Amino acid sequence: MSSRNRVDIVHGVNLDMLGRRPAEIYGSLTFDQLEQQIAGYAHELDLEPRFFQTNHEGMLVEHLHRVEGLADAIVINPGAWTHYAWAIRDALEIAALPAIEVHLSDVDAREEFRRVSVIRDICVATVKGHGVEGYRTALTRIKEELDL
Numbered sequence: 001m002s003s004r005n006r007v008d009i010v011h012g013v014n015l016d017m018l019g020r021r022p023a024e025i026y027g028s029l030t031f032d033q034l035e036q037q038i039a040g041y042a043h044e045l046d047l048e049p050r051f052f053q054t055n056h057e058g059m060l061v062e063h064l065h066r067v068e069g070l071a072d073a074i075v076i077n078p079g080a081w082t083h084y085a086w087a088i089r090d091a092l093e094i095a096a097l098p099a100i101e102v103h104l105s106d107v108d109a110r111e112e113f114r115r116v117s118v119i120r121d122i123c124v125a126t127v128k129g130h131g132v133e134g135y136r137t138a139l140t141r142i143k144e145e146l147d148l
């Protein structure tokens with residue numbers, strides 16, 4: 001197995017509440033089930049996933065500060081922070097790894113405030129509106145990006 005296959009799967013605020021959020025928007029998986037599915041996709045693709053979720057913005061910032069040497073790429077769904085958290089954008093830039101933004105829902109087809117993403121332009125790609133399947137797309141894209 002390649003040594004450049006470590007992918008950090010980062011979830012932000014309220015994603016741990018999946019299962020209690022509107023199923024018609026986010027699907028019916030619990031957060032644990034979501035992470036298990038993503039782990040399955042990663043292993044199928046010979047990628048090594050590492051998972052992190054927090055509801056505290058500073059903890060996400062510090063996680064990104066420490067990612068150097070521990071991961072080769074990032075898949076990130078920051079939740080509502082996507083739309084306004086400039087500190088997370090700066091921390092993602094500092095992490096300096098190829099990153100893909102993922103949203104379970106189609107953020108561009110919902111409320112106006114969800115159309116803004118402060119990280120989109122520093123990510124390799126954005127995958128939105130495909131539920132958990134979107135993570136498979138993101139991981140496939142990451143694999144290409146890492147030349148694996």
Ligand code: DQA
Nearest residue numbers: 014077079080103104105114
């Ligand atoms: C989300 C979309 C965000 O607008 C929302 O605040 C979330 C989840 C998604 O995965 O669709 O918490 O990132």
